[in-house]
Amino acid sequence: MKKFVAILLVAVMLLSFASCGAINKSQVAVVWSNTSDAYLASMKNAIDRAFYIENIKADYYYSEDDVQKQSAHIIDILAKDCAVLIINLVEGTDAQEIVNLAKAKDVAVIFFESNVSEDVLNSYDKCYSVEINEDSLSEQRGKLIGNYYSDKKVLKQIDRNNDGKITYAVFGSVDAKVFESANLVLSAYAEKEELDEKDMKKLVAFEAGKETLDSENVEKSMSDLFKKYNDENKNTVEMIITEDDATALSVVKALQDKGFNSDKLKTHLIPVFTVGAYEDAKAFADTSTMKEEEIEEYIYTTINMIDDGLIAGTAMKDYDSQALAISAVARNIINGNAVMTDIAEENISGEKVVKIPYMSYAG
Amino acid sequence: MAKKTQLDANGHRKFGMRDNLAYAAGDFGCNMSFALKGTMLIFWTQYMKMDSLVYAGLLLLVQVWDAINDPLIGSIIDIDKRKYKRGKFLAYVWLGSVGLLVAGAMCFIPWFNESTTVVKGIVFVAGYILWDAFYTIANVPYGSLLSLISSDPADRASLSAWRSVGSMVGNIVPMVLLPMLIYDPNDNIIGERVFIVALIMGIFGFISFQFMIRNTEIRVDYDVKCKEETAKFNIFKAMVNFIKNRPAVGATIAAMGMFVGMQGATAAVTVMFQSFFKNVQISGIVQLFAMLPIVFFTPLARKLVVKFGKKELSVVGTIFSVAACLIMLVVRITPDMKGILIYVLCQLINSLGMGIYSTVSWSMMGDAIDYNEWKHGSREEGTVYSLHSFFRKLAQGLGPSLALVIMVALGYSEVNGGNQLFTVALNMRYLVAGLYLFAALMQLVGLGLVYNLDKKKLEKMNEELAARHAQEAE
Numbered sequence: 001m002k003k004f005v006a007i008l009l010v011a012v013m014l015l016s017f018a019s020c021g022a023i024n025k026s027q028v029a030v031v032w033s034n035t036s037d038a039y040l041a042s043m044k045n046a047i048d049r050a051f052y053i054e055n056i057k058a059d060y061y062y063s064e065d066d067v068q069k070q071s072a073h074i075i076d077i078l079a080k081d082c083a084v085l086i087i088n089l090v091e092g093t094d095a096q097e098i099v100n101l102a103k104a105k106d107v108a109v110i111f112f113e114s115n116v117s118e119d120v121l122n123s124y125d126k127c128y129s130v131e132i133n134e135d136s137l138s139e140q141r142g143k144l145i146g147n148y149y150s151d152k153k154v155l156k157q158i159d160r161n162n163d164g165k166i167t168y169a170v171f172g173s174v175d176a177k178v179f180e181s182a183n184l185v186l187s188a189y190a191e192k193e194e195l196d197e198k199d200m201k202k203l204v205a206f207e208a209g210k211e212t213l214d215s216e217n218v219e220k221s222m223s224d225l226f227k228k229y230n231d232e233n234k235n236t237v238e239m240i241i242t243e244d245d246a247t248a249l250s251v252v253k254a255l256q257d258k259g260f261n262s263d264k265l266k267t268h269l270i271p272v273f274t275v276g277a278y279e280d281a282k283a284f285a286d287t288s289t290m291k292e293e294e295i296e297e298y299i300y301t302t303i304n305m306i307d308d309g310l311i312a313g314t315a316m317k318d319y320d321s322q323a324l325a326i327s328a329v330a331r332n333i334i335n336g337n338a339v340m341t342d343i344a345e346e347n348i349s350g351e352k353v354v355k356i357p358y359m360s361y362a363g
Numbered sequence: 364m365a366k367k368t369q370l371d372a373n374g375h376r377k378f379g380m381r382d383n384l385a386y387a388a389g390d391f392g393c394n395m396s397f398a399l400k401g402t403m404l405i406f407w408t409q410y411m412k413m414d415s416l417v418y419a420g421l422l423l424l425v426q427v428w429d430a431i432n433d434p435l436i437g438s439i440i441d442i443d444k445r446k447y448k449r450g451k452f453l454a455y456v457w458l459g460s461v462g463l464l465v466a467g468a469m470c471f472i473p474w475f476n477e478s479t480t481v482v483k484g485i486v487f488v489a490g491y492i493l494w495d496a497f498y499t500i501a502n503v504p505y506g507s508l509l510s511l512i513s514s515d516p517a518d519r520a521s522l523s524a525w526r527s528v529g530s531m532v533g534n535i536v537p538m539v540l541l542p543m544l545i546y547d548p549n550d551n552i553i554g555e556r557v558f559i560v561a562l563i564m565g566i567f568g569f570i571s572f573q574f575m576i577r578n579t580e581i582r583v584d585y586d587v588k589c590k591e592e593t594a595k596f597n598i599f600k601a602m603v604n605f606i607k608n609r610p611a612v613g614a615t616i617a618a619m620g621m622f623v624g625m626q627g628a629t630a631a632v633t634v635m636f637q638s639f640f641k642n643v644q645i646s647g648i649v650q651l652f653a654m655l656p657i658v659f660f661t662p663l664a665r666k667l668v669v670k671f672g673k674k675e676l677s678v679v680g681t682i683f684s685v686a687a688c689l690i691m692l693v694v695r696i697t698p699d700m701k702g703i704l705i706y707v708l709c710q711l712i713n714s715l716g717m718g719i720y721s722t723v724s725w726s727m728m729g730d731a732i733d734y735n736e737w738k739h740g741s742r743e744e745g746t747v748y749s750l751h752s753f754f755r756k757l758a759q760g761l762g763p764s765l766a767l768v769i770m771v772a773l774g775y776s777e778v779n780g781g782n783q784l785f786t787v788a789l790n791m792r793y794l795v796a797g798l799y800l801f802a803a804l805m806q807l808v809g810l811g812l813v814y815n816l817d818k819k820k821l822e823k824m825n826e827e828l829a830a831r832h833a834q835e836a837e
Contacts (some may be wrong), residue, residue, distance in 0.1 A: 048785040053697045289412055290778060298778040 027083040028058035028330055031073050033090040033113075034065045038278035038301065039317065040088065043113065046323035054327040063090050074098055078105045084330045089114035099124045108333045112326055121352045128339065129353045130325045132317050136357035137275065140315040141174070141241075142181020144360035145273055148312050149182075150189035160236050167236065169225055171215045171251065172243030215247045222254035240272045245302040245314060248274035249281055252310050261310050271312035277302045277361065284310060306363045313362035321347075325354045375582045378518045385578035386512065386522045387529030388571040389505045392460065394533025395568030396467030396498060399561055401629075402541065402552075403470060410554035411476045413483050419764070421484055425491045426760050430753060432492075434602065436499045437749025440507075450581045452504035452511065452744075459501025460572035466497040467568070468561035473554035501572065503752060507744035510729035511583045514829075516821060520668035523726035524661045527718075531654055537564070539647070604739045605750045611731035613814025615754045617677075618724060620805020621717060622758035627766030628798040631791045634775065638788035639698050649703075653710045657718035664722045672818025673723045673730070674810060680719030681806045687712035688800035696792060698785075713799055720806055730816050730824075737824050769794060 028051075035041045044060075051058055061077070063070035070090045077085060078101055085107050089095060095116045100123075102109045108126035121127050148154065189195075213221040229237045240255075242248045251272055255261040260268045278301050285300040305311045328342045340348050349355045369377040407413045440455055447454035469490035475482055509522050545556050605611055636646035667676055691709040696702040728751055736742045767775075773790035775783060783791070816824065 045785050049698055049788075052785070052789065053699060055695070289408075289414070294776075294778045297776050299782055304782075 027081070027334055028056055028086065029061065029077040029080075029082050029084070030058050030086045031061045031063060031070060031077070031088065033063055033070070033088045035062060038280065039276075039319070040113070042278060043088075043319045043323065046319040047326065049320075050323035050327040053324070054331045056327055056330060058086075065090055067093050074101060078102065078107055082107050084108045084110065084333050086110045086112065086326060086330060087114065088112055089116070095120045096123065099127050102127075110326060110329055110333075112322065126333070127352065128329055130322055130329065131353060131355050132322070133347075133355035133357045137315055138175050138177035139181045140358040140360045141273065141275065142178040142183075143185055144313045144315055144362060145178070145239075145241075146182035146185025146189075147360070148271060148273075148362060149186060152193065160238050163235070166238050167229060168239035168241060169213055169237050170241045171213050171218065171221070171247045173212070174241050174243075178241075215243065218247055218250035219254060222251065222258075226258055237270055240270060242272065242274045245274045245276035245279040245311075248272050248302065248311055248314075249279055249284070249305070252284070252305065269309070272310075273312050274302070274314045275316070277314050277316040281305050284308075303361060306361060309363070313360060315358045315360050318356050318359040321356045321359075325356060329354065371582070373582065376580045378513050378515070378580075378582070381578050382512055382518075382580065383521055383525035385575045386509070387525040387532075388578075389456070389508075389575040390526045390529035391533040392463075392568040392571035392575060393498070393502050393505065394530060394537075395564040395571065396463050396494065396561070398534055398537040398541075399467055399470070399557075399564065402545070402557060405552050406471055406554060406557055407483075407487060410473065410552045410557075411483055411487075413480065413487070417480060417484065418487075421487055422760070425488060425495065426757065428492060429495060429756055429760075432495055433499055433503065433749040433753035433756070434746055436496070437503050437745035437747075437752075440504055440745035441743055449576065450511075452508050453576050453579060453581075455504040456501050456508075456572060457576055459497050459499075459504075460569050460576075462497030463494075463501060463572075464565045464569050465562065466494040467565045468558050469493050471554070471557045471561050473558050476554060499749070499752075503745055503749045505575075506725065506728065506748040506752060507732070508579065508581075509725050510732045510742075510744060511581050512579060514583050514733075514825070516673070516726070516730075516825070517665050517669045519726035519729045520673060520723055521665045523724060523729075524664035524722040526725050527657060527722045528661055531657060535651070535654070538650075602746065602750065604735055604741075604743060605747055608731055608735050608738070608747065609813055609815045610727065610734045611747055611751060613809045613812075614724065614727045614731055615751050615809070616813055617681075617720060617806040617809030618751070618755050619758040620809060621720070621802050622755060623762040623765065624798045624800075624802020624805065625717070626759050626762035628795050628802075630763060630766055631770060631794045631798065634770070634783060635788065635791045635795050638783040638785070639792045640703055641698065642703070645703065649707055649710065652707065653714040654718075656711060656715035657722065660715065660718055661722055668723060668726075672821065673727055674814055674817045674821075677720040677723055677727075678807070678811045680716040681803060681810055682716070684713045684716030684803035685800070685807055687716065688796060688803050692793065692796040692800055698788070713803065716803065717806075720810065727814065727816075730821060733824060733828060734816060737828055766794070766798060 030047065032040065032044065035044050059077070061073040063073060067090050070093060074085070074087075082105075085102055087098065087109065089098075089111065095111070095114065096119075099109055099120055103124045103126075106126075109124065109128070111121075111127075111129040112131070114129070116129050121129055213225065215221075225237060229235050240251055242251060252261055255270055255272070260270050261272070262268075280300070281302055281304060282295065282298060282300045284305060285298065287295045287298065290298065302311060302314060303316075306313060325343055325347070329339055331337075332339050332341050340351070340354070343354055347354050347356055371377050404418065407418050440451065443451055445451070449457075470487075472486055472490060475486050478486075509519060509526070512522060513519060541560065544560055545553055632650075633643070633646065636649075637643045671679075687709045691706065691713070694705060694709075696705050728748060731751075732742055732744050732747050735747055770791065771777070773794060774787040775791065776787070
């Protein structure tokens with residue numbers, strides 16, 4: 001038995017050696033503008049995860065939205081043995097200055113969540129950017145709406161007053177591409193389900209009866225909306241679209257005051273579609289049994305609101321895919337591979353930019 | 364023409380599959396109330412809105428009651444010298460099964476969720492004590508029955524293996540069905556439904572117990588003849604004998620280790636799948652998958668025990684578990700499909716090792732009861748089994764509590780549930796491996812170093828006991 005145990009222990013040791021091969025801490029440095037921003041905090045979490053998958057150990061630096069502090073960190077980093085500098089710029093930073101400093105030390109630079117011009121990127125052959133593809137936002141918003149209504153049960157409920165129109169309200173603006181994209185999804189669904197003409201008509205009725213509302217004063221806007229659209233007038237709002245999730249939370253509050261979007265069985269639901277996912281929504285969470293310190297720690301955001309059925313869905317930045325792309329580029333630089341190895345082709349824009357599309361989330 | 368029942372040399376029905384199925388039904392019956400225990404925390408803290416600390420305190424109180432309840436009932440059974448139609452142990456199982464028809468549901472009375480903390484506390488404690496009493500009245504004699512259904516080591520190994528099957532089925536059914544029945548679409552628990560489900564499960568449990576009672580044949584004669592020299596039963600002496608009973612202590616250490624580690628890991632495993640792998644849907648499948656080795660091993664248990672011996676077999680199994688858990692701990696497991704596959708592979712080997720032990724564990728206690736008689740002159744089945752049962756229950760209660768303390772120390776935030784930071788999720792991944800390793804090491808200590816009934820010694824013990832019984836019969 002002793003020999004058996006000894007052989008097993010040696011095998012385990014050999015296996016553990018095999019799992020080494022990490023990229024050293026000092027080779028990669030990440031400079032953050034801040035992490036108090038809920039989105040960047042989630043981004044940091046995603047990068048922690050992505051770096052773990054790629055076996056990258058990195059040093060983190062926090063600039064607290066201070067340009068001077070950021071500069072000091074960068075000078076510090078470049079003085080050490082760093083191979084890749086990953087940076088989320090503080091607003092107002094001169095990106096070119098940073099690139100010049102890095103170029104002088106032959107340190108590769110990867111920008112993320114930063115508005116960096118093509119000229120800056122092209123000024124140094126080891127300068128890259130991982131960005132969000134803003135052009136994909138309308139399409140994702142449309143797909144979100146289209147997928148939500150691609151359900152016979154929901155289709156039956158769309159037209160609450162059976163007037164043949166989808167009456168919707170918009171806080172901010174929504175471009176035509178959103179509904180083009182929604183209708184594409186719905187047409188595909190209609191074809192697949194062989195829907196009748198009556199139901200088909202409902203699918204293309206988004207344009208009718210729209211109201212554009214003021215995001216600055218959601219409470220008043222919603223009050224005015226319900227004065228015009230209510231059950232007595234046999235005319236009710238059937239969908240609300242917002243441009244950001246902070247507005248969406250105010251909309252849900254106003255809906256709940258009118259008896260909508262609070263019934264767990266969803267009999268009085270007006271779907272709210274939005275953009276973004278990290279607004280603090282604790283006011284909507286049941287914290288009655290929690291202690292003060294627990295409430296402080298508690299994370300309840302737009303995403304949780306969607307999971308609880310209070311908001312229909314959101315188009316949001318795909319921080320997981322962004323983080324994976326950043327870590328893949330960093331790993332490729334260090335290992336001497338082609339920089340865009342393992343990056344999805346449709347996300348590559350030129351030789352230096354990776355553009356990650358928005359994603360939709362509906363719970 | 365009716366099939367003639369085959370009889371053995373002593374005129375009892377020959378041991379066979381009927382005995383295995385009957386014994387398996389007994390554990391299934393026990394689990395029809397025990398399986399709900401995991402729901403108690405969610406029910407009382409989320410539905411009944413009892414403060415977590417108050418709940419933890421009351422739980423500790425009732426665990427202390429468990430310490431008194433188990434050996435108390437065990438000794439009551441041992442002291443009881445009355446004659447029963449089907450035998451003493453089956454009579455007590457029957458009594459327990461009647462009580463468990465409703466006692467399980469008494470832990471989930473939903474109508475006081477607006478009452479004061481004091482009222483809720485009283486309802487919780489009263490319900491738990493009632494359930495615990497009837498559960499023990501059924502479970503203790505049920506466990507003791509293994510040593511009385513057959514004295515043959517191969518038969519006992521078979522019964523032990525089939526008990527594990529009954530336990531597994533009794534756990535899988537609620538594990539899969541319960542979440543579908545007692546939670547609403549927003550994952551909130553529906554208190555009234557838990558009560559009804561508990562009542563229904565009580566009925567199923569009662570039916571299983573009746574099947575067990577009607578198909579169990581007692582083959583080992585344990586009748587106490589009134590002799591002047593027969594010593595009076597002494598509970599304290601019985602407890603001291605337990606501590607001196609190396610097989611009982613070894614098997615108990617192994618069981619405790621298994622439960623502290625495995626039960627403790629349950630919460631950490633869920634958080635790991637939620638926050639580390641970000642794939643909680645697959646966790647149920649992985650858990651089911653991990654039970655497969657036991658399913659394949661069970662039919663082979665009897666043959667392997669006869670060939671190699673229980674202690675020998677379970678120690679080898681435990682070594683495999685230790686190796687698998689060490690690998691799980693040191694190898695880099697990434698939060699992607701590759702990492703899940705490595706985890707599943709390690710879990711399969713770990714489960715096989717644990718499974719080998721768990722299929723023979725009950726028969727090991729049967730042998731420990733015989734050891735008691737061999738060394739101390741009295742079987743004291745009720746006390747030996749109830750003390751073993753108490754320590755198992757203690758470990759089952761202690762495991763999750765200890766694990767939760769460690770999880771919080773490693774950054775786990777209860778209020779955020781599965782939405783933990785990655786650094787915390789990573790800690791959970793290591794904690795899971797650590798807890799499983801702890802379980803495996805405790806088993807190795809209990810079975811390899813303390814449990815002293817190897818194949819040779821077991822044969823010697825059985826021979827000497829048989830000779831002693833033959834002499835007493837003359």
